[in-house]
Amino acid sequence: MSRIGLKAIKVPEGVTVTKNGDEITVKGPKGELTREFDPRIKFEEVDGEIHFSRSNEDDKALHGTMRANLANMIEGVVKGYKKDLKLIGVGYRATVKNNVLTLNVGYSHPVEMKAPEGVTVSASSATDVSVEGISKQVVGQFAAEIRAVRSPEPYKGKGIRYVDEFVRRKEGKTGK
Incomplete structure (x- = not known):
């Protein structure tokens, strides 16, 4: 079980996260970042929090990696x-x-x-x-x-x- 992948990401004020196919775009006060994510990892935003889920147990490492990448993108557009x-x-x-x-x-x-x-x-x-x-x-x-x-x-x-x-x-x- 990926513990990192199960953690929710809080989206700060002034940051928008949009998904277009496999690409996720993060816009914030410092700029905009776009990255292509693996389609095996599901992404959903609920009440200002982002949750990731995987379809099978073989994608544990990928689950945590995708979550960490998005968290780094959000931190980058807010703080740099x-x-x-x-x-x-x-x-x-x-x-x-x-x-x-x-x-x-x-x-x-x-x-x-x-x-x-x-x-x-x-x-x-x-x-x-x-x-x-x-x-x-x-x-x-x-x-x-x-x-x-x-x-x-x-x-x-x-x-x-x-x-x-x-x-x-x-x-x-x-x-x-």
């Missing part, structure tokens, strides 16, 4: 999502111009990354980067792509990491 990254290393810096992130992270050339549609990138300082948007998936994916440019290494701790990420340090070589 934000990921913060930090550049650690001598000479590492980031600049943003016209939603294009330019990273200087120890390569012979700067790395330029254009933010996907619906995502805004900002650099509050030379070493702090912030990715914001209404889609949890797109924000997380773009933040992961930024981190992958120079992921943190365990010996000196240099690289791009999430603000709340802990990088376990290793001991270097010992000389005799």
